[in-house]
Amino acid sequence: MFALPLPAGRACSGSGTVTHPTKEPWMSAPEFSPPSSTLPAATAHAGARVPAAEVRTPGAGLRQILRGPSGLGTAGLYPARHDKPPTPPMAPTPPTPSMAPTPPTHPTSPTRPEPSSAPAEGNPIPGLYHHPVPEPDPVRVDAVSRGIKAWALEEVDLYPEDWEEEFDGFSVARYMVACHPDAPTVDHLMLAARLMVAENAVDDCYCEDHGGSPVGLGGRLLLAHTALDPLHTTREYQPRWAESLHADAPRRAYRSAMEYFLQQASPSQADRFRHDMSRLHMGYLAEAAWAQTDHVPEVWEYLAMRQFNNFRPCPTITDTVGGYELPADLHAQPAMQRVIALAGNATTIVNDLYSYTKELAAPGRHLNLPVVIAEREGADERAAYLKAVEVHNDLMRDFEAEAAALAAACPVPSVLRFLRGVAVWVDGNHYWHQTNTYRYSLPDFW
DSSP, X not given: OOOOOOOTTOSSOGGGOOOOSSOOGGGSOOOOOOOOXXXXXXXXXXXXXXXXXXXXXXXXXXXXXXXXXXXXXXXGGOTTOOOOOOOXXXXXXXXXXXBOOOOOOOOOBTTBOOOOSSOOSSOOOTTOOBOOOOOOOHHHHHHHHHHHHHIIIIISOOSOGGGHHHHHHHOHHHHHHHHOTTOSSXXXXXXXXXXXXXXXXXXXXXXXXXXXXXXXXXXXXXXXXXXTSOOOOOTTTHHHHHHHTTSSHHHHHHHHHHHHHHHHSOHHHXXXXXXXXXXXXXXXXXXXXXXXXXXXXXXXXXXXXXXHSSSTTTGGGHHHHXXXXXXXXXXXXXXXXXXXXHHHHHHHHHHHHHTXXXXXXXXXXXXXXXXXXXXXXXXXXXXXHHHHHHHHHHHHHHHHHHXXXXXXXXXXXXXXXXXXXXXXXXHHHHHHHHHOTTTOOOOSXX
């Protein structure tokens, strides 16, 4: 059984400490049965058909995370709980050129809510292991959409007029509402939306589409990072630094988004976020260095870079957006760090797969997992893409197994709720990529 490196005689450490002379039924260690892969080896049969998207029922261990504690006094842990009867599973419908698939349903738990009966826009990647999510609350989507646009235009002057269509096409409101269904208010959702938009402004304007370049990136990122992690300097130089935070759109966005975040986050939550943003910026720099030397990394090297240049800062704030706190010592446990890392890695490969055709159509060579596999392992484009799907599926199953084991080893309510929040963020991230047909389309490999 998976074991936490915890002090002897204690179930968990720190402000989440609990001891259990007797355990309630929900605290029993669950059995976890990882689902078996339905995806054939990518290089085995070049002409073999790939099954429809691998929509699976969560195993018993994952259901334990998602269900969590029940009984007197636990209702407050579930702001977005949906106690609906299970829906019998349906066989997936393979996508065809003339018909979008109807997402299959699966037995649901109270905190991985029942998917909407209406089919989601866009086709899921065939063979990709994922869980459908309900359509985001349209009232909240509308409120966040109006709020984030007002912030971008009126508070931080984020983009010129001719970028408006692209900003709207990003659909950040639908994204954040899908990823954070337990947010108690629209204001909490806005915390995540501002940070997401600010991070993308830095990526676009410093690294990629809108004037970005690997040349000089380190200096730009360092100065932008001081909008998150402020400079402590002498009185003589402090005003010039403060003025620099308004010098360009990325820094204005980082500064403002962080100011709002600090109004809700505890000091440890804020420091956690800064740490994860440092990881993100280090990943940007590694990718930029490879671009400058025209280096294609080994597959394992690419995956190491993507562990840093990834979505990790987004699920790591799930407790702040949810209006509670996972104590710092529990967040720092190696087992929790592994769960968060696996979630970030899996969701980032989702981005590689859905943005594949978009990046191929862009000028220059963009590194993504299928491109690196093709180059380094001598696979054709289709085989490399399908191999990347397998890598994602392995990461997802590892994430779910490790999260289930951690939930059994440390059944503290804040741990269970945080694990549920990360799992829901993973699902919402896939939903946004699948349904954002303005940005993404699938390659013709099936």
